[in-house]
Amino acid sequence: MAGHRATGPRRGAARAARAAKAKQARREQAEAEAEAEAEPEEEYEDDEPAAPSPRRGAATRDLLRSAGLMEVLAMSALLGGAVLNQWMASLVGWALIYTSRRLSMAEKKWAALGVPGTVAAGGLVWLWGRNEGRWGEQLKEGTMGQAYEDMFLDLVRIAAVASTLFLLWRARRRLRS
Template sequence: MQGFPGWDVRFEPEEPQADAVPAPRAAPESAPVEAVPAAPAGRRGLWGRRAASGPKGGAADPKAGAAKAAGPKADAVRAPRRPSPLLLFAALALLAGAVTGQLLVMLLGWGAAYLSRRLSDAVRKFVVLGTPLAALGAAAVWYWGRTAGRWGEPLAEGAPMNEALWAAAPGVLRVAAALTALAVLLLTLRRRAAG
């Protein structure tokens, strides 16, 4: 590189040596695959895996032997994905906010769910933004119907609809937080089972 003081970069390619021809590799011999007896239906562990054989002589998982024979890549493919800690935190924060009524905790849960990379953009926007907006829209339609006398008990005489909406907003946001937490948990567990 010219023009930069202190930089001296040179590239000198090595010339190939004629006597350094690599020897042909022998075909790898495949080890015979032993038949693994089927494990009896038993209890599964914390993440849905069968318990491996232990000192009490329990049977091993037949898929585990095949995965070991296939290599580490096959083991990574067959292992179920763990749920996203960020999505679990978001669901917990949303449920805590719904129970306590703390708007800041609900906003923290919605923000954590929105920041998760496990959900696609469309799903993230629908679940995190669409659920609260749908709940607030349903409350607005309900109070509009009460004001217009279409259903429910009519609002008090002279009470504007916006005051009724502001009075109902904390309850509506609590319901929206609970519905969002339920949707996030369902998506997390569904993706874990499919993974």
């Protein structure tokens, strides 16, 4: 039975071997590209500037490709909301995180709920410290709610940027592995 296909554990071992070879080939290609980038460029004898490297911006493109479309859209909405001070755009960005197929459920929850929750908790701790006179200008009696409202948009902006940084970090880790 020369045409019989491998089954069971032998098929799994063959897949694992192919995956290991592919990973090794990618690693060797990345090392070759890193060596090519590390080589010094030839100096021009005239005063013309050197032509731009074909790899210029490639790291950013690779990072964005490893992030995926939904993550890039989420990061764009988050940063757009932070820059334009539009908290609704940031909410859209956090909602887009949940549509990602590349992130695990734990990563989605942390990026969309954990990071903003941590920032909100930090804001509450800051206001508590001000209310107790531990740091910053002490709050007047009964103004903690108003102080939190005044701080709300800044906290949303900080949370949006922090969530974006978390998504970039995850994409970079995925790119390296």
